[in-house]
Amino acid sequence: MSEPDDCIRIFVPFTVRRQNGRPKILAPATCSPSEDRTQDPHILRAIGRAWGWRRRMEAGELDTVADLAKSAKLAERHVSRRLRLAYLAPEVLKRLVYRREVPTVTLLQLTDVAALPWDEQAGRVFD
Numbered sequence: 001m002s003e004p005d006d007c008i009r010i011f012v013p014f015t016v017r018r019q020n021g022r023p024k025i026l027a028p029a030t031c032s033p034s035e036d037r038t039q040d041p042h043i044l045r046a047i048g049r050a051w052g053w054r055r056r057m058e059a060g061e062l063d064t065v066a067d068l069a070k071s072a073k074l075a076e077r078h079v080s081r082r083l084r085l086a087y088l089a090p091e092v093l094k095r096l097v098y099r100r101e102v103p104t105v106t107l108l109q110l111t112d113v114a115a116l117p118w119d120e121q122a123g124r125v126f127d
Contacts, residue, residue, distance in 0.1 A: 039102050046107055047097065050085035084111050089118035092125050101126060 015026040053068055062068045065083065069076040088096075088110075095101045103125045105113060113124045 039096075039100050040107065043096065043103065043107050043110065046082055047085050047088070047093070050082050053079070053083055054086035081111050084114035088114050089121040091118070092121045095122070095126065 013028045015028070016023050017026055018024070053072070056062050057068060062071060065080045066076050068083075069079040072079060092113075096103065103110060104127065105125055110125065113121050116124065
């Protein structure tokens with residue numbers, strides 16, 4: 001069957017593999033990754049989860065971090081560390097969540113930065 005003259009066919013070589021039961025698209029080995037970085041979705045998910053936990057605790061639904069960890073079925077240390085993300089400086093949150101700026105720190109380092117005073121946090125996260 002012939003194709004119409006106004007039709008464009010594009011061929012994109014890729015491989016599909018299953019990872020954790022889900023299909024994952026892999027680029028060809030000759031393809032180099034893009035230079036521009038994108039924001040890690042794990043950071044946004046962790047911030048959202050921390051704010052949810054904070055709201056539950058402030059509403060009196062849970063009394064302690066131990067209760068929160070038990071209800072989330074996570075380790076208490078993990079929950080207490082990630083809960084710090086709910087106390088990031090408003091400027092840092094605005095740049096991460098609304099502007100989608102890419103931080104220069106990892107998620108683990110971001111939880112440590114949350115313990116710093118607000119005026120120091122932006123300098124550590126984005127510089």
